[in-house]
Amino acid sequence: MAQHMNLTLKxxxxxxxxxxGQFVTIxxxxxxxxxxFLEMLDVVNEELTRKGEDPVYFxxxxxxxxxxxxxxxxxxxxxxxxxxxxxxxxxxRSFHDGQTIVIEPWRAAAFPVLKDLAVDRTAFxxxxxxxxxxxxxTGGVPDANEIAIPKRVxxxxxxxxxxxxxxxxxxxxxxxxxxxxxxxxxxxxxxxxQGQTERYERAQAMVDQMDTEGFGNCTNTGACEAECxxxxxxxxxxxxxxxxxxxxxxREEDVHVH
Amino acid sequence: MSNSKPAxxxxxxxxLIMSLTGIFLCTFLVVHxxxxxxxxKDDAGYAFNNYxxxxxxxxxxxxxxxxxxxxxxxxxxxxxxxxLKNKAARPIGYEKYDGQSNSKWNSxxxxxxxxxxxxxxxxxxxxFWWKYHNDQVPYIEYRTDLATxxxxxxxxxxxxxxxxxxTIENNVEIVKARDLYKQVDFAFQxxxxxxxxxxxMAALAFHLIHGFKSAFQTLGxxxxxxxxxxxxxxxxxxxxxxxxxxxxxxxxFYFVK
Numbered sequence: 001m002a003q004h005m006n007l008t009l010k011x012x013x014x015x016x017x018x019x020x021g022q023f024v025t026i027x028x029x030x031x032x033x034x035x036x037f038l039e040m041l042d043v044v045n046e047e048l049t050r051k052g053e054d055p056v057y058f059x060x061x062x063x064x065x066x067x068x069x070x071x072x073x074x075x076x077x078x079x080x081x082x083x084x085x086x087x088x089x090x091x092x093r094s095f096h097d098g099q100t101i102v103i104e105p106w107r108a109a110a111f112p113v114l115k116d117l118a119v120d121r122t123a124f125x126x127x128x129x130x131x132x133x134x135x136x137x138t139g140g141v142p143d144a145n146e147i148a149i150p151k152r153v154x155x156x157x158x159x160x161x162x163x164x165x166x167x168x169x170x171x172x173x174x175x176x177x178x179x180x181x182x183x184x185x186x187x188x189x190x191x192x193x194q195g196q197t198e199r200y201e202r203a204q205a206m207v208d209q210m211d212t213e214g215f216g217n218c219t220n221t222g223a224c225e226a227e228c229x230x231x232x233x234x235x236x237x238x239x240x241x242x243x244x245x246x247x248x249x250x251r252e253e254d255v256h257v258h
Numbered sequence: 259m260s261n262s263k264p265a266x267x268x269x270x271x272x273x274l275i276m277s278l279t280g281i282f283l284c285t286f287l288v289v290h291x292x293x294x295x296x297x298x299k300d301d302a303g304y305a306f307n308n309y310x311x312x313x314x315x316x317x318x319x320x321x322x323x324x325x326x327x328x329x330x331x332x333x334x335x336x337x338x339x340x341x342l343k344n345k346a347a348r349p350i351g352y353e354k355y356d357g358q359s360n361s362k363w364n365s366x367x368x369x370x371x372x373x374x375x376x377x378x379x380x381x382x383x384x385x386f387w388w389k390y391h392n393d394q395v396p397y398i399e400y401r402t403d404l405a406t407x408x409x410x411x412x413x414x415x416x417x418x419x420x421x422x423x424x425t426i427e428n429n430v431e432i433v434k435a436r437d438l439y440k441q442v443d444f445a446f447q448x449x450x451x452x453x454x455x456x457x458x459m460a461a462l463a464f465h466l467i468h469g470f471k472s473a474f475q476t477l478g479x480x481x482x483x484x485x486x487x488x489x490x491x492x493x494x495x496x497x498x499x500x501x502x503x504x505x506x507x508x509x510x511f512y513f514v515k
Contacts, residue, residue, distance in 0.1 A: 217272065220472040
């Protein structure tokens, strides 16, 4: 039998990216503890809609922790008070009756608020488009396992590739730095044979785009790693630095003048 | 994918400069500590004053000292530039920000800790470096009987002092030196200064517990073999042993001498 609770929500409301926003206090009554956090917001929005008010905008899609759309800084932490989950995987049993919950959007100059709690994360898309891919020529279908990849390397690349691009790293970082995201995307290709051709151009292009978007600078606090729903490790940032400095100082194509 | 802007004007390039200057400043701390341990010798400053003369007049050391001044300035300026850029990256802050649940306090406050260290450095240089270089310290003469090895020290007036010199007359070694040791003793009778030094060393400890390992992470040096060694050095050598021994110096002169 689900327990029910009444909550006070302090929610950031903002009409659009041109206007200033402010916090609005909304009561959420009769919330079941087996609801997800997003379902709780659905209940709140149904109530607001019934009253003829504008529902609270927030991002969501798959609701099973793999798409990276849901965001929200809940009581000062991205994706709320648990580790290794997204907001859709956060349940109301993590809160108690009578609690006040502060709900804010990701805060970063590079992630402008579109409306209420929804932010524009296309900066991440532009970083990906700058180099987060491999060029593959069309042709015959290659044989499976034609390219041998050591198991450990494949595992490490897979770990990096589990990044869902949600932006919690940026939201958690006191500097709004995107280095965990960018380093995961650089790492997954740097580790694999398919990524070698564009390896060093990729590192430079993605870091350049990251800087252009106006993200902050990493100070190695580790907040990103702690808050990442997919457990992307700080060692990715060390790898990105190696890739970038190697590209800048030792890259074969640039070492000698021809 | 196109070729890109210069390395050192990128975010990673600026971090690289913070890292390299920071590591260089750490190596300086080791040398500075070992030299200053001579303050604990009960020899009226004979060893320390000789050392102070050597450190300010030996050319290779002088070259390194200019590198050191440059590193301090560059480290501070880049820290300021990066902090301003980081501030600009989040123009609207959080109403509620639960930092302690995902990171250490010192890692989030390197700027404040660094500012305390910078204020300390200005005071420190003014008290000792500036006074030593501008003839504002007392002078001392050591007479060592080379037969017995016994040393007698007495303060001398500016009129009797030309430059640091060592002469031997009648089997007695006479050393005339600027008495930086006396200046240290004098400065650390001021309880306010002693407190500032102890606070600054605490700030240094917390700065380096994060900063030392952070510098290697920035260089990309992350490996399961040597990261534990880096973390051990960062915490125990740079976070505990070095700041504690430095902090003992003002405490020793205030309470013991």
